[in-house]
Amino acid sequence: MAKALIVSAGNNANEYLARHIAELGYTRPVIVPSGGEARRQMDGKDFEVIVINTPLPDEFGHELGTDAVQKTDAGVILLAKTGTAEQISDKLQEFGVLVLGKPFTAPQFRQAVQMAASNYKRLALLRVENxxxxxxxxxxxxxxxxxxxxxxxxxxxxxxxxxxxxxxxxxxxxxxxxxxxxxxxxxxxx
CATH class of the missing domain: 1.10.10.10 (Winged helix-like DNA-binding domain superfamily/Winged helix DNA-binding domain)
Incomplete structure (x- = not known):
């Protein structure tokens, strides 16, 4: 079954994100509070989707997003306040990071997760062909x-x-x- 990683320092947000990811058929996601811990998790496990809820205690999170895209096959979603999301979305989308402005609705979040997962699956097919x-x-x-x-x-x-x-x-x-x-x-x- 597919695995997801949630990088978020907020307990309320963690439960909300985990619940909506579980509704899409993912096993209980791995939840970590910092960019450093997320990088350690990415080294040892294969995640289909990585959700980064900014800001993180050790970094904002956009660097983690670009690192995740470059070092894993996961579809990456960065959650940021709407004003910040508008400022950084163009740059991050060049790397393949989906940016979703907060606040967002549950259907918007689930759609973003599905888009990220489809990117993961597409990349997996390309890797096999390669x-x-x-x-x-x-x-x-x-x-x-x-x-x-x-x-x-x-x-x-x-x-x-x-x-x-x-x-x-x-x-x-x-x-x-x-x-x-x-x-x-x-x-x-x-």
């Missing part, structure tokens, strides 16, 4: 290294090296990287 692309690039590099080895050390033509590596890689259950690794392992054994 990893697939990185794996594909690594496989292509390995095949290229194997081709170079076969051309330089075994005297093959590029066409012959390509055919030697590509044909077995098309067999079901075999990857191009696994096929390409064999000549390189043989080279290391020599």
């Amino acid at each position: 990893q697939k692309l990185l794996d594909k690039i690594a496989q292509l590099r390995l095949v290229d290294r194997a081709k170079c080895y076969l051309i330089e050390k075994k005297g093959m033509t590029e066409t012959d090296a390509h055919r030697l590596l590509e044909k077995p890689a098309r067999d079901p259950g075999r990857s191009g990287g696994g096929v390409a690794q064999r000549p390189l392992d043989a080279a290391d054994a020599e």
Whole structure:
């Protein structure tokens, strides 16, 4: 189940925020009173949503918001008094921090949490896609290294090296990287 972090020094606000987050299906959120403690929590846990209720006792909270966006995949919401929210929202939104002016209604808060959660999910999908692309690039590099080895050390033509590596890689259950690794392992054994 998804986890949420609430960074807030006010007990009344903590209960209000926790109750509305729970209504959206989150387990009991982790609640911490300061930016320093929030940073420690972010290092060890994966949060879907981080809510920062400003001001905090050790900092205002906007620095924590930008840190959270840069260091985690969480959707980040910063709660600030309406006047302050208007002043800082443009700058923080450039980083991907949602700013919600206080006072706000329960539906506005729940909508902000849902938007932050959708950002988290979208980023998670992008990270999976990015990893697939990185794996594909690594496989292509390995095949290229194997081709170079076969051309330089075994005297093959590029066409012959390509055919030697590509044909077995098309067999079901075999990857191009696994096929390409064999000549390189043989080279290391020599």
